[in-house]
Amino acid sequence: MVLDNFSPHKHAEVRAWAADHRVELVFLPTYCSWLNWIEAEFAALRYFALNGTDHRSHDEQNAAIAAYVRWRNARAKPKTNFAPDSPIRSWTEYPAKAA
CATH class of the missing domain: 1.10.10 (Arc Repressor Mutant, subunit A)
Incomplete structure (x- = not known):
């Protein structure tokens, strides 16, 4: 889940919920809301x-x-196949889609 740096997003309860539900929290860099x-x-x-x-x-x-x-x-x-040639795709491994 992509999140901005709003402080409640980093609260222990939010992190615990994410861990319990196998959700990865990905925080955008500061001043990069355009991402x-x-x-x-x-x-x-x-x-x-x-x-x-x-x-x-x-x-x-x-x-x-x-x-x-x-x-x-x-x-x-x-929105599908966003930026397929982006080098960012090679930096992150995504799980294979279920058939």
Whole structure:
């Protein structure tokens, strides 16, 4: 699981849960949020639903966000084989996919 360096992510309870569930916690380097795919999604949300707006209420703002998320989800495609030629792939061994 890819995480930023938000301090609760490093809490002993989180680490214990991850160990119990065979989840590897991978922390992004400081100031490298661009490495986390979800950050790009948040940037697009901000650009398309929030920038340059003056919502009169939280309900109006929430409706704009929900409309963008519905639009985005209707057009979403799975991210597969990301950067297949990246040297990073040779630095990390990934388990074989189950058949």
